[in-house]
Amino acid sequence: MKLLEDILILDFSQFLSGPSASLRLADLGARVIKIERPVTGDICRSLYVSDVKVNGESTIFHAINRNKESYQADIKNLHDLNEIKKLIVLADVLIHNFRPGVMERIGLSYDNVKALNPNLVYASINGYGDEGGWKDKPGQDLLLQAVSGLTFLSGNKEDNPTPMGVAVTDILAGTHLVQGILTAIFNRFTNGKGALVEVSMLESLLDFQFEVLTCFYNDGHTLPLRSAVSNGHPYIGAPYGIYKTAEGYLALAMVDIPSLGRLLGCDALVFYTNPSDWFDKRDEIKVILQDHLNLKSALEWLAILEPEDIWCAEVFDYDMLMKQDGYKVLDMEQDVSIGNQFLKTTRCPIRVDGQILKSAKGAPSLGEHTIAIQKEFDL
Amino acid sequence: MQLPLEGVTILEFSQYLSGPIAGLRLADLGARVIKIERPVKGDSCRQLAIKNFWLDESSLIFHTINRNKESVAADLKNPEDMAFVKKLIMKADVILHNFRPGVMENVALDYASVKKINPGIVYTEISGYGKKGPWKNKPGQDLLTQSISGLTNSSGNKNDYPIPFGLAIGDYLCGNQAVQAILAALIRRHKTGQGALLELSLLESLLDFQFEFFTTYFQTNQQPKRSEFNNGHSLLSAPYGIYKTLDSYIAVAMMPLEKLNKVLQNKELEKYNESETFKKRDEIKSVLAKCFLTEDTNTWLQKMHEHDLWVMPVLNWEELMRTSTYQRLNMEQEFIVGNKKIKTTRCPIRINRQYFLSTNPAPKLGEHTEKLKKEVENKKTT
Numbered sequence: 001m002k003l004l005e006d007i008l009i010l011d012f013s014q015f016l017s018g019p020s021a022s023l024r025l026a027d028l029g030a031r032v033i034k035i036e037r038p039v040t041g042d043i044c045r046s047l048y049v050s051d052v053k054v055n056g057e058s059t060i061f062h063a064i065n066r067n068k069e070s071y072q073a074d075i076k077n078l079h080d081l082n083e084i085k086k087l088i089v090l091a092d093v094l095i096h097n098f099r100p101g102v103m104e105r106i107g108l109s110y111d112n113v114k115a116l117n118p119n120l121v122y123a124s125i126n127g128y129g130d131e132g133g134w135k136d137k138p139g140q141d142l143l144l145q146a147v148s149g150l151t152f153l154s155g156n157k158e159d160n161p162t163p164m165g166v167a168v169t170d171i172l173a174g175t176h177l178v179q180g181i182l183t184a185i186f187n188r189f190t191n192g193k194g195a196l197v198e199v200s201m202l203e204s205l206l207d208f209q210f211e212v213l214t215c216f217y218n219d220g221h222t223l224p225l226r227s228a229v230s231n232g233h234p235y236i237g238a239p240y241g242i243y244k245t246a247e248g249y250l251a252l253a254m255v256d257i258p259s260l261g262r263l264l265g266c267d268a269l270v271f272y273t274n275p276s277d278w279f280d281k282r283d284e285i286k287v288i289l290q291d292h293l294n295l296k297s298a299l300e301w302l303a304i305l306e307p308e309d310i311w312c313a314e315v316f317d318y319d320m321l322m323k324q325d326g327y328k329v330l331d332m333e334q335d336v337s338i339g340n341q342f343l344k345t346t347r348c349p350i351r352v353d354g355q356i357l358k359s360a361k362g363a364p365s366l367g368e369h370t371i372a373i374q375k376e377f378d379l
Numbered sequence: 380m381q382l383p384l385e386g387v388t389i390l391e392f393s394q395y396l397s398g399p400i401a402g403l404r405l406a407d408l409g410a411r412v413i414k415i416e417r418p419v420k421g422d423s424c425r426q427l428a429i430k431n432f433w434l435d436e437s438s439l440i441f442h443t444i445n446r447n448k449e450s451v452a453a454d455l456k457n458p459e460d461m462a463f464v465k466k467l468i469m470k471a472d473v474i475l476h477n478f479r480p481g482v483m484e485n486v487a488l489d490y491a492s493v494k495k496i497n498p499g500i501v502y503t504e505i506s507g508y509g510k511k512g513p514w515k516n517k518p519g520q521d522l523l524t525q526s527i528s529g530l531t532n533s534s535g536n537k538n539d540y541p542i543p544f545g546l547a548i549g550d551y552l553c554g555n556q557a558v559q560a561i562l563a564a565l566i567r568r569h570k571t572g573q574g575a576l577l578e579l580s581l582l583e584s585l586l587d588f589q590f591e592f593f594t595t596y597f598q599t600n601q602q603p604k605r606s607e608f609n610n611g612h613s614l615l616s617a618p619y620g621i622y623k624t625l626d627s628y629i630a631v632a633m634m635p636l637e638k639l640n641k642v643l644q645n646k647e648l649e650k651y652n653e654s655e656t657f658k659k660r661d662e663i664k665s666v667l668a669k670c671f672l673t674e675d676t677n678t679w680l681q682k683m684h685e686h687d688l689w690v691m692p693v694l695n696w697e698e699l700m701r702t703s704t705y706q707r708l709n710m711e712q713e714f715i716v717g718n719k720k721i722k723t724t725r726c727p728i729r730i731n732r733q734y735f736l737s738t739n740p741a742p743k744l745g746e747h748t749e750k751l752k753k754e755v756e757n758k759k760t761t
Contacts, residue, residue, distance in 0.1 A: 132707035180730060352564070
């Protein structure tokens, strides 16, 4: 039996945060029905990236919404809304990521819905919480990164504030939402009741920064300083970071500096014997290290460092990664079907009972399952 | 308030961040989390300080990650200690470990062995690179897995070095996904009585994190390219990114160029139309970069928000903490170590409009060994 078999999820959410949560739940075995408005559906269907389309829709829509069904309904239309309410009575979970107030206006607030189905887990993601000056601002990934302080952690000292180049806010909020939903479903076994689960993107990013924020709260509010070269983490000393070599790049994590100096044949490093200098003088150390690492290729350096169990790695781009046996052995790719086409994407990262979780079901076209669902549930 | 995971017991054979962060979340949601640590040194994170910040014999960072847990000191190579640990296992619901492959096998605490003494156990393993293949014995360290996963080509600008995320994203994601898997397995166990083996790795978590990028790459065979200036997301077109203004910085998300230029009124920008925003994004961004330099951030925000454009200021933590939004989130909580009050963040999830707060600090190494020995012998403790 799949972990989440027999759990029915109605997903009203769009873009990435909510849909990434329901994707995970689907891969773990839940049945996910996207509730989409007519004509446009989930706006992500038309959010093209890199000018790449599949079946006239954006590739990322297909990546995020595979393994789901689509039910088309105009929730402003009373007839459609009544059908939705019938589905809500049968569902275990409802997910939405509208701005505060939207679900209330269409009569699907938690209190309304609870009256229809007291066992329902009602899960929402918003941008900035439902109080405070920004509650109506768009909960968009880059904007959340910008206000959360996150952009002062990556890149080097003199760089502009540097956002993380993946939609980390959306994905973390979706991840936390799944945790909240599953906690509430588990708790339902004990108390027999549904629950309201809320996550905001800002809280998710604050949690992501919990270690460094805790340091900041307690060290007299000293703001983080990125290192001048090869910054890997503003709170960690040399050599932590990525370096250019004669050929390719080399990543070095926590390593004892004099030992590193001896192994690399870099005499200037041998004298940094005081571990507190590795943080206090990290820019100076990193400059020496960078100059020295230019002498050989990344592979040559790895051949010296890896046998000594030094924490180091080569730095790959996608083309290089695909060629590695260490990548191939993960069996990370899967093909999903879309009409009579196939789309290659990645699979769920969790293995259960020794099995990887794959599903060949591609993302649905808008309203693809409306009629089947109407029949199945006698709507 | 009764917490949702009350009654669930987790044995955490984990160190540093990936495993312990999962334990922390489960603890905040109400589970009882018992760290099983080796005598003398314990979790290596006790000795890992950032900015040389120590609270007692353990670092601030250890206390941050391990609050709200108990600690048992046990030498897994000592038969007496092992007998005690096995009694704990019989009473536990979940085991969570993040040793390199082979370590738990060597002390006969691998899934097959543990299942014999507790068939319903949810056994969770976190590794660096999976349990097979040439990388299985490499150190599962965050920066290294970022470098291998291709992630370092997503942040920063085109001509920069590969730029890692300046936080332990691999550990963080993998630990959080472990929580998802554990909860899903507990749900199934409640219905069927069946235990589970759950396996995760930092590398797979980071590959999943980039799923939009990989899916696009698989279709085009083109590696994602960071933009030359103000890169925000390599798959997105201009103007997406962070720009310098007269006095600070502004974050600019997706918006139609025409709508943007209603505010900017820039002659050069008029030359470009919407279909060119990806192909010519570097050109467009360099025009924008010049333009944003001419006014201060507040002026831009005011003008652009009037047109409902997706922009926000770029804030550091000090500035963020002064906003009403931050203050209304009640994100902070305190615990006490010795006689020192330590402020930290709370669990980011709310259920039934309640926060999950806890004032319990991290345990001292072996602080609960005696108490738990009595407990497994079914003796009442006070």
